Amino acid sequence: MSNTNEKYVFGRTQSAGEGNKKHFDSPIVSERKYHLSCGYSNWDRLLGKFDTTQRYYHGFDISPDQFPDDKGNIEFSVHNITAPFPEEHWNRYDLVHVRLLIAAIDEDEYKAAITNIHQILKPGGFLQWEEIDEVTYKLENNTVFEEIWRCFDSSFKAEGKCFRASAKVFEECMAAGYLNVERLAYSSDWDSNLRPDTEARFVAIFETLYASLLLRSGQVDDELAASKQAGELIKNYRHLCGNGNSPPLKLMRVIAQKETA
Numbered sequence: 001m002s003n004t005n006e007k008y009v010f011g012r013t014q015s016a017g018e019g020n021k022k023h024f025d026s027p028i029v030s031e032r033k034y035h036l037s038c039g040y041s042n043w044d045r046l047l048g049k050f051d052t053t054q055r056y057y058h059g060f061d062i063s064p065d066q067f068p069d070d071k072g073n074i075e076f077s078v079h080n081i082t083a084p085f086p087e088e089h090w091n092r093y094d095l096v097h098v099r100l101l102i103a104a105i106d107e108d109e110y111k112a113a114i115t116n117i118h119q120i121l122k123p124g125g126f127l128q129w130e131e132i133d134e135v136t137y138k139l140e141n142n143t144v145f146e147e148i149w150r151c152f153d154s155s156f157k158a159e160g161k162c163f164r165a166s167a168k169v170f171e172e173c174m175a176a177g178y179l180n181v182e183r184l185a186y187s188s189d190w191d192s193n194l195r196p197d198t199e200a201r202f203v204a205i206f207e208t209l210y211a212s213l214l215l216r217s218g219q220v221d222d223e224l225a226a227s228k229q230a231g232e233l234i235k236n237y238r239h240l241c242g243n244g245n246s247p248p249l250k251l252m253r254v255i256a257q258k259e260t261a
């Protein structure tokens with residue numbers, strides 16, 4: 001589980017990594033792509049998709065522990081997104097892809113992050129930022145999701161983080177002068193084959209983020225109690241799913257373009 005004093009809510013453990021692997025893939029659409037943050041993305045699978053002979057890829061993360069052992073031909077650098085990037089990266093990227101920083105950065109840090117990304121995009125380049133946020137858990141008549149909402153909303157507020165992450169990214173992109181800013185929702189119920197995987201992903205979120213926030217916010221006394229409470233929630237969740245009440249996972253994506261001149 002996470003170190004409760006560390007700002008990043010997920011621990012840097014294999015189990016957190018397994019949790020982070022359980023998210024949708026994103027398309028790779030650029031000649032120069034910058035992926036932030038690298039985390040535990042499924043690198044074995046992703047590396048095969050990157051054509052590094054045609055395109056340049058650079059991964060950044062605040063922690064080198066998040067980089068894969070086999071880096072292929074991809075460059076990696078340690079960097080905090082809330083600080084300006086070194087000048088060599090300015091105006092360099094066609095696409096900057098960011099995913100799942102909701103548990104990592106504070107509400108008042110989004111502005112700096114979006115400004116820093118603007119600086120490294122080429123004119124006309126795109127930011128694509130994805131989050132699983134409050135939209136997923138806004139669900140009436142589902143006791144499990146009501147509990148998740150309660151826990152995430154109060155814990156994120158107490159930590160100065162932002163549960164409405166995708167809305168915040170959208171607002172800050174508009175304020176920073178990006179063009180063609182869009183906020184889109186991708187729902188797993190668009191494909192019934194995604195259901196088993198979606199359920200496994202929620203279980204991973206409950207085991208990692210939910211348990212971690214319970215402990216960090218002092219709602220339970222220790223890791224054992226957090227894990228027990230998460231276990232109860234997962235039992236109830238599986239019961240609801242077994243009765244045909246399996247909520248979709250909504251991935252929120254904000255797309256924004258840097259002005260051309």
Ligand SMILES: C[S@@+](CC[C@H](N)C(=O)[O-])C[C@H]1O[C@@H](n2cnc3c(N)ncnc32)[C@H](O)[C@@H]1O
Pocket residue numbers: 008010020021023036037038039040041042060061062063066079080081082098099100101104105
């Ligand atoms: C939940 S993981 C997401 C990993 C990956 N983007 C994915 O979607 O699978 C969040 C990542 O953000 C990194 N991180 C946390 N705070 C950061 C910051 N201020 N700047 C850059 N990366 C940060 C963490 O080290 C971690 O790898």
